[in-house]
Amino acid sequence: MNLVDMKNYLRLDHSEDDEMLSQFIAAAKSYIVNAIGRFVDGNSQFEIVVKMLVQHWYENRGMYESGTTGSSIPFTVENLLTQLRYTDDEVQEDEEKEDQRSAAPSDLSKENQDSR
Template sequence: MTDRLLERVKQNLILEHSEDDALLEQYIAASVSYAESYQHIDEGYYSTHAMPTTTEQAVIMLASHFYESRDGSTGGFFADSTNASAQVWNTVNLLLRLDRNWKV
């Protein structure tokens, strides 16, 4: 799964080199962990279960966002709008909500 996600994140970022692969893998791990927590599923769930496409898209978007704003600012794709960063989080959470385990 990690190799597939790494390739998808790099495609999303239009990144052709592999110099930042270790950094991207950390961002992917953080994004998957966030997804599992948000969806109320066990930590490590996606290491043994298939990830739904909506969750995969959220992970790709979130890892890309972490990479693009790694200096703590809203750089990269988000430089033209201060609200764009918040919109990324809104979209990610909406995608993750589709596969959420709604426990009571």
């Protein structure tokens, strides 16, 4: 995850917040490592959680008190963190490779089905 990817995700075309975004990216990675106990390089869920956390922190820069709305970590992020915590990287990579090998043919048009 780099600054350019993050700015594209946030649809930002200015550089005024680049330093803050870089700090948010580093903080999001640390947050995830603290939550799951490891860094998951190249994992798409890890990248999504980084993006979601940075977006959340970028859009909610104020401080909030406990019990008020607006500042809690989104439910989707918590669910993805739980999956990352209990997923073995090697097993997930093997499953992704197997899914790619056994994917259905891309042409499933009605014409091909009728000709059987």
